[in-house]
Amino acid sequence: MSSSSAHLWGPVRRAENGPVRLAVDQLCEGAAGEPLLLVTGLGVNRLWVPDGLCRMLAAQGFAVARYDQRDGGESTHLPPTATGNPLSALFTKRGEAYTAEDMADDAVAVMDALGWRSAHLLGVSLGGAVAQRVAIRHPDRVRTLTSMAAVPGDTSGLRVMRYIRMRTLAAFARLRFPDTPDGAVSAGIAVARLLASPNRAFDERAAREAAERNADSGVHDRQAQSRQIGAQWHGxxxxxxxxxxxxxHGEDDPLIKPGAGRAIASRISDARLVLLPEVGHELPESAWGSIVTEIRGLADTARHLPPRPTS
Structure with a gap:
């Protein structure tokens, strides 16, 4: 994944949800298009979404914005909690810092800061679960929902195990790197390797260049990840x-089984499932065209649907 080029993005704004301040910026290209908000994954900052993918979305008529979730990037980081291990937070002690509803409300606060009444949502990994919850909690703010490489947003605790490849999760939990810029680069490369499709040659040089451009400490911040993953959904x-x-969902996802995508699609009325060949738990350039085409098609279909009844 690549970092951002500063000239492509507007100035960083701050959205507020109670005491939490969220860093958000918008792609300069395509700013007059249909609003599309990117929701990022566990621990990582907003720069992990490749610029090339964002520019392709803009070329297809979308105004693209992205933000750092709470406990990620330049957004507010919450105080440490008793659970500092993502595995423990996922399966045992949960909800010590904030709720999944809070994280869903963060996305709406970002839309408010951007002046968007509603937006298309693209959520990846944990961001996919968050985007699903936004669509439940704030349906009038969501034009369309695209959930990628995610588990069902209402799944928690031991029920998550059916969707997770435990060997990969354990390997992820064993990663240890110093809290330094060099440590962040090494962590970025290791995570990229771990989550890549095993059916494509891993490009270590590209992974290193991307990690050096975006030395994101969030990829190995176990405390922050524990708070994010431990946020419980009550809706x-x-x-x-x-x-x-x-x-x-990537057909080769080494972290979350494609069955998770099938489960989501089967439980949401009229949802469309697309499995991406030779794609892992990642956003590789080889898949950008398919991703953009599918999101554009979804938006076009939604445009012709009758308006939602208001309560």
Whole structure:
């Protein structure tokens, strides 16, 4: 994954949700298009979404914005909690810092800061689960929902195990790097290797260049990841989602089984599932065209649907 080029993005703004301040910026290209908000994955900052993918989305008529989730990047980091291990936070002690509802409300706060009444959502990994919850909790703010490489947003605790490849999760949990810029680069390369499709040659040089451009300490911040992954959802099931939905999942995802994508699509009315060949838990350039085409098609379909009844 690549870092951002500063000239492509507008100035960083701050959205506020209570005491939490969220860093957000918008792609300069395509700013007059249909609003599309990117929701990032566990621990990582917003720069992990490749610029090339964002520019392709802009070329297809989208105004692209992205933000750092709480406990990620330049957004507010919460105080340490008793659970400092993502595995423990996922399966045992949960919800000590904030809720999944808080994280869903963060996305709406970002839309407010951008002046967007509604937006298309593209959430990847943990961001996919967050985007699903936004569609449940704030349906009038969501034009379409694209969930990629995610588990069902209403799944928690031991039920998550059916969707996770435990060997990869254990390997991820064993990664240890010093809290230095060099450590962040090494962690970025190791995570990229771990999450790449095993059916494509791993480009270590490209991974190193990307990690050096974006030395994101969030990839090995176990405390922050524990707080994010431990946020519990208390709302309705994902079957309550009524917004037009696309589910993308890499056929070779080494972390979250494609069965998770199938489960999401089967539980949301009229959702479309697309499995991406030779794609792992990642956003490789080889898949950008397919991703953009599917999101554009979803938006075009949604444009012709009757308006939602207001309560």
């Amino acid at each position: 309705p099931p994902i079957s309550a989602i009524t917004r037009p939905t696309l589910v993308l």
